[in-house]
Amino acid sequence: MKFKFSKMHGCGNDYVYVDCTQQEMSNPEAVARFVSRYHYGIGSDGLILICPSEVADFKMRMFNADGSEGKMCGNGIRCVAKYVYDYHLTDKNPVSIETLGGIKTIDLIIDNGKVTEAKVDMGQPETRPRMIPMITDHYIFVDQSLVLRETTIVGTDNKTYKEKFFFNGTAVSMGNPHFVVFVPDVDALDLEDLGPQFEHHKLFPEGVNTEFVQIIDENTVKFRVWERGSGETLACGTGACAVNYACMKLKKAGAMDKPLNVQARGGMLKVTYESGSNHIYLQGPAVEVFSGEIEIPEEALQ
Numbered sequence: 516m517k518f519k520f521s522k523m524h525g526c527g528n529d530y531v532y533v534d535c536t537q538q539e540m541s542n543p544e545a546v547a548r549f550v551s552r553y554h555y556g557i558g559s560d561g562l563i564l565i566c567p568s569e570v571a572d573f574k575m576r577m578f579n580a581d582g583s584e585g586k587m588c589g590n591g592i593r594c595v596a597k598y599v600y601d602y603h604l605t606d607k608n609p610v611s612i613e614t615l616g617g618i619k620t621i622d623l624i625i626d627n628g629k630v631t632e633a634k635v636d637m638g639q640p641e642t643r644p645r646m647i648p649m650i651t652d653h654y655i656f657v658d659q660s661l662v663l664r665e666t667t668i669v670g671t672d673n674k675t676y677k678e679k680f681f682f683n684g685t686a687v688s689m690g691n692p693h694f695v696v697f698v699p700d701v702d703a704l705d706l707e708d709l710g711p712q713f714e715h716h717k718l719f720p721e722g723v724n725t726e727f728v729q730i731i732d733e734n735t736v737k738f739r740v741w742e743r744g745s746g747e748t749l750a751c752g753t754g755a756c757a758v759n760y761a762c763m764k765l766k767k768a769g770a771m772d773k774p775l776n777v778q779a780r781g782g783m784l785k786v787t788y789e790s791g792s793n794h795i796y797l798q799g800p801a802v803e804v805f806s807g808e809i810e811i812p813e814e815a816l817q
């Protein structure tokens with residue numbers, strides 16, 4: 516299988532983008548696994564297909580580096596909007612894009628005929644556990660403890676005690692599931708160890724993306740993210756929106772109708788929670804790094 520692609524990123528959250536408006540791609544799960552590998556493929560956080568849509572201008576399908584399909588991608592959708600405009604698949608602005616997490620509208624910021632930034636209406640945060648999905652009796656899961664491990668220890672009084680290793684966090688869906696945890700210092704965390712314990716936690720039947728957030732000041736927060744299916748990435752757009760929701764809900768930072776600076780490892784995202792509509796808006800860069808053609812070996816598609 517041979518196809519043309521473009522390598523793009525939003526704040527370092529990078530995907531391989533393929534125009535599927537003219538022809539379908541078979542086995543995108545295997546293609547995602549192949550292209551994502553740095554040493555043997557192209558190197559990316561996953562694969563994004565730009566497809567025709569019956570209900571919007573285009574449809575986005577996103578696949579994580581492990582081949583699993585995600586429902587929404589806030590950094591990816593900005594790059595899709597840039598792709599369809601820059602490659603003249605449309606001249607619409609705003610452009611609408613269908614995802615498994617709903618139809619999103621994107622305003623393009625254009626400089627010298629090319630899209631440099633995009634602002635996405637990410638819709639309303641979904642907090643009903645059933646819809647995230649999360650298994651819990653709580654009506655909403657805000658600043659509640661999630662136990663990662665439980666061990667039994669024997670005290671100096673020779674009695675046994677249960678010791679719980681837990682983090683408090685807030686669960687929310689932005690079209691895909693997120694868990695937001697506030698910590699004093701994001702750089703001190705061992706994400707390779709912690710991330711998978713959240714991702715595969717039994718309370719999240721479909722896995723979860725986890726954001727670890729440090730408050731800088733009332734308008735700025737810094738975060739690291741462990742993405743379901745891809746591991747630590749340099750940024751996550753839906754994650755930045757989940758962070759904004761948790762910051763507002765717990766009154767940690769941000770204010771309605773005022774952009775919150777959400778600093779990811781790979782760049783800055785601006786997230787605004789609008790009071791009138793209750794929608795969250797995500798603004799940030801969309802960058803094309805290079806384009807090319809790749810042939811996927813037959814054995815990689817088995």
Ligand SMILES: N[C@H](CCC[C@H](N)C(=O)O)C(=O)O
Pocket residue numbers: 528579584585586587588589590591691692724742743744745748750751752753754
């Ligand atoms: N990086 C993406 C989210 C990918 C989510 C994916 N890991 C999943 O939900 O399976 C973003 O910018 O929103």
